[in-house]
Amino acid sequence: MGKPTGFLDYKREESEALPPKERIKDFHEFHKPLTYEKQSIQGARCMDCGVPFCQYGCNIMGMTSGCPLNNLIPEWNDLVYHGNYEQAYFRLHKTSNFPEFTSRVCPALCEKACTNGVYSDPVSTKENERAIIEYAYEHGIAKARPPKVRTGKKVAVIGSGPSGLAVADQLNQRGHLVTVYERHDKVGGLLRYGIPNMKLEKGIIDRKVKVMEDEGITFVTNADAGHSLKAADLTKKYDAVVLCCGASHPRDINAPGRDAKGIYFAVDFLTSTTKALNANAVPEGDYISAKGRDVIVIGGGDTGNDCVGTCMRHGAKSVTQLEMMPAPPVQRTALNSWPEWPKVLKTDYGQEEAIAVFGHDPRIYQTTVKEYKKDKKGNLHSVVLVSLEAKKDPKTGRLNMTPIEGSEKEVPCQLVLIAAGFLGSEKYVTDAFKVELDKRTNVAGKDGSHATSVNKVFTAGDMHTGQSLVVKAIAEGRKCAREVDEFLMGYSNL
Template identity: 65%
Template sequence: MGKPTGFLEYPRQGNPAEAPKERVRHFCEFHPGLGREERRRQGARCMECGVPFCQSGAVLNGMVSGCPLHNLVPEWNDLVYTGNFGHALQRLLKTNNFPEFTGRVCPALCEAACTCGLHGDPVTVKENELGIIEDAWEKGLIQPHPPKVHTGKRVAVVGSGPSGLACAAQLGGRGHAVTVFERADRPGGLLMYGIPNMKLEKRIVERRVALMAAEGIVFRTGVDVGRDLSAQDLLKDYDAVVLCCGAAEARDLKVPGREGGDVYFAVDFLKATTKSLLDSDLKDGQYVSAKGKNVVIIGGGDTGNDCVGTSIRHGCKSVVQLEMMPKAPDRRAETNPWPEWPRVCKTDYGQEEAIALFGADPRIYQTTVTEILRDEKGALTGVRTVKLTGDLKPVEGSEQTLKCELLLIAAGFLGPQDYVPAAFGVERTPRTCVQTAAGRYATSVPRVFTAGDMHRGQSLVVWAIQEGRAAAREVDEFLMGYTNLE
């Protein structure tokens, strides 16, 4: 797999990045791809592993090591090295419906488990994947393939995020008539409105949706199932229903001063910016602007980082990101050996941009907000914070006041919003997700299935795709008595 001595001869070379002070002037992607010859050298770095952990998806010490989709990583790395990009595409699409999404936004569990990374730099697996699929789009190799045989079965997929799209693609390819219902004005769910344009340009989502529509999948946007359309009507018209509505119930902040303006959930802030960007290039003003404001973001994860990058592009005066947990180590601890997922500090694009513009990392660790401060007119003026111990207890005397005119809550999600599960009468887990038997996707209601974050809780795009594919297999077996889906 790859060149036997490639990892010794060629250094790791990632896709270049536009300089922070330049890229904050726009909302476009800023990682141009490598040329084909350099991409071949990166494929050559793949070692001939006896056990390729990169594709294992195994759980080690409570964390997944390697790709949950079991992508055939060594195979297509070797094909990249030999210049056989067309065959590499076939092997890539065998396990992953949407490499153009994971190649952009996945945290690359595969690379964390790469044997090359044990004593050196891992193979650029994620970027090789993206190089394969984008090369195929550019050369016209991605064409619609409508099913040649139709089963006569009808399936409704509720939600057009990554799990819903993956489930629909698999079932549509099998020959079932699939309709995807989306409450927003554009298909894509999390991919369209939850991930900023600079991480995943929306033309990439629209390109894939258009391909699926050409293959016969029907998209109905602006339809809020459970409100605009009843569960009973869906079950009357379709042989099976798959709920893929995500985990959109945001975790709130319950402190004095919470009621009032200029406090927003991160998902609403990001969605409004993307929608205004797509509708009018931000000219309609229909978004929450951070321009000229001191912004405080509660939450140190990926969504918080996206809020940092978006606020900077708006032209914020300053930005601070509060994290309750201690700072992770810069290198693996001895208790966190390869090939476990590395619990190390990662400085993402938004934080890089804040450092470049404001001269300091925006993150403040082991800190939380205890009060939201307002003036006599109710306008937001600041937040009062307190430091926390390692077990999240307040440190007496550590109170501090931060200036703030815009507060964004990026503290994660509690599970799916209640009204869809309630409309279908499905059972819920203690974490409010939709209940199924372990390793299964059928709910407690006949003919109703579930997948994605609604099923497993807030997770990664790669897991959503895996869930959508697995749910499709179960639905297909239910409808046909057997399945040949992978």
């Protein structure tokens, strides 16, 4: 695939990013894509390696290697190389419902498993994907294609995040009548309110939702299953119900003073900013603002980085990001060889912006909050940090990060954002549908399937697997849709 010597003839070229100090002036996406002609040259770098781990999508040593959607990457890279973007779109769409999302927010597991990456730079698969989908929209190819035959079967999908949208898209194309219920005011779930605009502008979501509506899917917003919507009514009205409500129960960081004003969960903070941007001009007091504040972000993952980037755009006085674990190595170790996911240090866009503005990396490793301190009015004014060290538990043999006595340090802080991950599905939803849970409070599937313990109720995405990536949620939704289709029809051609 591609040009046989392309990986030798051409160097990897990526879209140009605006300088950090320039891009923090607004919340727009900040990469300038290559021209289609230049992107085609990048397609030429795909080397027909014989064993394309880029599309493998299975676990190696507990980490996913390659695309969980099993995208036919060498095939559409070849089509990009030849400038045939229309056929590349149809090839891509065979396995991927939402390349407009994954080409923006996915960490590119495909590229980390690219054979070119063993000794050189991997193929720019993620940007090739973005070029394909944007070409398709520009040229009217990614248009609505309603199913020609309807089955008469009705399906309710609860939640409009990536897994819910994937379930809905697949089942609608099969001919079932699909209604998606979303508890927020707009469709998208964490795509809309958990991922900031500079990574995924919300018009990209609206564009795809409009196509899905034109294809016959019904979206109902401000509809909260378990509260405003009764589970019994849904299971009675529909032939199948699919729960795709996410793992939206956030992990807390409890310490003395936790009740101080100025401590928020990361998604609440990001949601607040997105809603303010939706409303165009919202008074500062009507959203959680980091302007002029010393901010502590607890958590070193993607959501923590998104908080850092958002705070930079607010105009924070200072931003510090805490990570309990040690800093990863700069390069792969011998125990982390290709094609495993590389467990190496990554400096993301938010951290780049903090470095540009403040002159240093905002991350502090092996550190956590020991105490939140508040003033007489209950407002947060500082936090006490403590350093951590790894100690082996003599009973279990596990390494635990334990506080180092005497390492405490008090720092000014008026805003804490907790980005420490999620603990599973929300109780009121699972209680309403009376579905069984696993030990991690995720909705359990029968015998490894997506069917729950309740007849005709299914589950997919983070609600089923626990917190994960957008691309994995889409893959989950596709697999679940096939099971629902088999349940409804006795067989499936999905």
